Structure formats: C-alpha cells, structure tokens
C-alpha cells in the first residue's frame with residue numbers, strides 16, 4: 257500500500273514538473289522575444305498594463321538598460337554598511353493639511369506636500385510629490401518588485417524629487433532627479449488603521465479621473481516600521497515615460513493590511529466604462545549588470561516568519577507546487593518509508609526483548625520501557 261502511495265506521489269510529481277516546465281518556457285518566450293510583434297500596436301499616449309511591450313515603441317526610455325521594477329535576488333544583493341540611514345521630515349501631517357486622492361486611470365494616487373522631505377539618506381534633500389500603489393487581484397499578487405522571484409500582494413511607492421529642481425516634472429528627467437521609497441504590502445490578521453484612512457474612501461474615487469480631498473495624517477505610518485533595512489539600486493519610473501532617474505529604496509520589512517483591505521484595493525477602482533483597475537504592475541526588468549545593494553545582512557534581519565507574512569506565489573500557474581515543495585514531498589515520502597521500516601524493525605526488537613524484560617521486570621519497574629529502548 258505504501259509503495260502504491262509512493263508511486264502515486266512520484267507520478268503526480270512528474271506531471272506537475274512537466275506542466276510547469278512547459279508553462280515557464282512560454283513565459284520566457286513572451287517576456288523577452290516578442291518585441292517586434294507587439295510594437296506595431298497603439299502609438300497613442302494611452303498606455304495600459306495589458307500590453308506592456310507597446311510602451312517601448314512610444315516611450316523610448318522604456319527599453320533602456322536601467323529599468324524598474326526588478327527582481328531582487330537576495331543572495332546577490334551586496335551588503336553595504338556605508339548606506340546612509342534615511343531620515344524623513346514633515347511626514348506627520350495633521351487634519352489641517354488636506355490631501356488629494358485620485359484615481360488617475362493607472363493607479364490610486366495621493367498628492368503630497370513638499371514640506372514632506374527626505375533630509376538624510378541621499379546626496380541631496382528630496383521633496384515628496386505623491387504616493388501611489390500597485391496591486392493585482394485576489395489570485396494574482398500585484399507587487400512590481402519581486403524578492404527571489406516572488407511577488408507580494410501589493411506595493412506602495414512614495415515619490416520624491418531632488419530639491420535642487422523647481423518641481424517634479426522638471427526633476428523627473430534629470431539623472432539625480434528622483435528618489436522613490438517602496439514598500440511591500442502583505443496580508444496580516446488585523447486591519448491597518450493607517451491604510452484605512454485611504455482605503456475607507458475608495459468608493460468615492462471609483463471612477464477614472466475622479467478625486468476627493470481627505471484630511472492629512474501621519475504618512476510615515478504607511479511605510480514599514482523599520483526603515484533601516486532596505487535594498488538600493490539605480491532604476492526608472494515603472495510607468496511611461498520610464499525615465500531612468502530613480503534612486504530606488506525598497507524596504508525589507510513588509511507592511512500588513514487585512515485581507516479585506518487588500519480586496520477593497522483590488523476590487524473598487526474602475527477605468528473607462530466599467531473595467532476594473534487592477535493588475536497595474538509592470539513585469540520585472542532585466543538588471544543588465546546593475547547591482548543591488550542592501551543596508552542589512554541576514555544576521556541583523558529580524559526573523560519574523562509568521563505564515564501571514566509569507567508572500568504568495570505569482571500566479572495560478574505557480575500556485576501549485578514549486579520545485580522546492582516537490583523535493584520536500586519526495587524527501588517526506590522517503591522519510592516516511594524509512595520511519596516505517598525502522599518502526600517495524602523496532603517493533604520486532606521490542607517483541608524479542610519483551611521476553612527478556614519479563615524476566616528482569618523487578619529491576620526496571622520504575623523505568624518506562626520506551627525510554628529504555630531509545
């Protein structure tokens with residue numbers, strides 16, 4: 257019977273593996289080599305997430321060699337202890353500072369006053385302009401950056417521009433123009449009161465190009481608690497015109513919102529007539545030799561591994577068993593077989609021993625037999 261089970265596991269394993277390799281080769285093909293095919297599509301200014309290859313023909317920077325987002329391979333990130341600590345100033349807005357929340361057809365965006373600033377952490381002071389989000393659907397996690405090829409449910413970007421330029425639009429095309437702070441959003445058990453300040457009014461901006469005013473609040477609380485653990489790399493805007501002018505900071509700590517809150521983000525905003533605004537994330541771009549720095553080592557990483565914190569796999573294709581899972585099953589089965597064999601052996605031994613035990617029972621009466629045998 258056990259053999260049957262083992263064979264079954266083995267068979268299902270090879271099926272999943274075969275299915276996986278064929279689907280992943282399809283993905284590879286479309287992500288890298290279909291440029292010409294898609295390029296001839298629309299050349300108007302309206303861009304969307306369904307056809308990201310079309311961005312390349314209209315916005316030349318989108319095919320550059322320092323594009324964002326990227327996959328952050330944790331094993332290849334280079335620890336740089338000299339990365340300066342980031343210091344925020346003026347993030348603690350109050351009800352007096354009204355903010356404009358807008359559905360701009362690509363994202364949910366909150367305008368920010370330039371009194372919010374990054375005063376340390378970069379060569380210049382950077383002023384806040386806006387923050388916005390990227391998300392998926394309930395089946396498809398929608399972060400833009402990935403960690404070891406895994407997407408998170410959503411991602412927040414707080415966009416700042418270099419204070420030496422007059423405004424955001426002037427800075428956006430300058431090499432040292434922008435600094436974006438990015439955070440991964442995951443699913444936690446509790447509702448996040450800070451995110452609720454934005455998410456509770458989503459229905460008021462469900463229509464494309466609609467906006468509302470909301471009272472200011474402490475925007476610091478939309479970012480992870482720990483700002484000292486981050487990745488740093490040189491990249492771009494993740495939307496057209498894809499200017500390669502962003503000094504990226506992606507925090508290592510995840511921000512938690514409730515499942516219900518995430519669902520609100522995924523299911524409320526519309527574009528055009530009645531199309532859902534979702535899956536507004538760009539595919540990770542090639543590094544082209546860039547390095548990713550990290551401000552922390554695994555040693556000083558706070559090992560907070562509650563299951564709710566774990567990201568889930570990218571798409572339904574990957575939602576099945578990963579190669580790691582399969583290995584775990586195989587080893588699990590192997591272990592089970594070994595354990596069974598061993599127990600049978602042990603049982604046999606115990607039977608053989610029980611005779612002897614009976615004879616010497618008086619001597620070992622207060623020692624549990626099971627302990628004796630191990």
Ligand SMILES: *[C@@H]1O[C@H](CO)[C@@H](O)[C@H](O)[C@H]1NC(C)=O
Nearest residue numbers: 377378379431432490502503
């Ligand atoms: C990003 O900021 C860091 C810290 O100030 C700086 O060393 C680095 O040169 C900047 N990178 C770019 C591309 O501006």
Ligand SMILES: *[C@@H]1O[C@H](CO)[C@@H](O)[C@H](O)[C@H]1NC(C)=O
Nearest residue numbers: 421422423424425426427428
């Ligand atoms: C940004 O600054 C430039 C240069 O001062 C100016 O010409 C432009 O009108 C400004 N744009 C906005 C949107 O304020």
Ligand SMILES: *[C@@H]1O[C@H](CO)[C@@H](O)[C@H](O)[C@H]1NC(C)=O
Nearest residue numbers: 330403440507508509554557
């Ligand atoms: C944070 O860093 C640890 C250690 O490198 C890594 O295992 C984990 O995936 C990282 N998570 C994020 C969201 O960066």
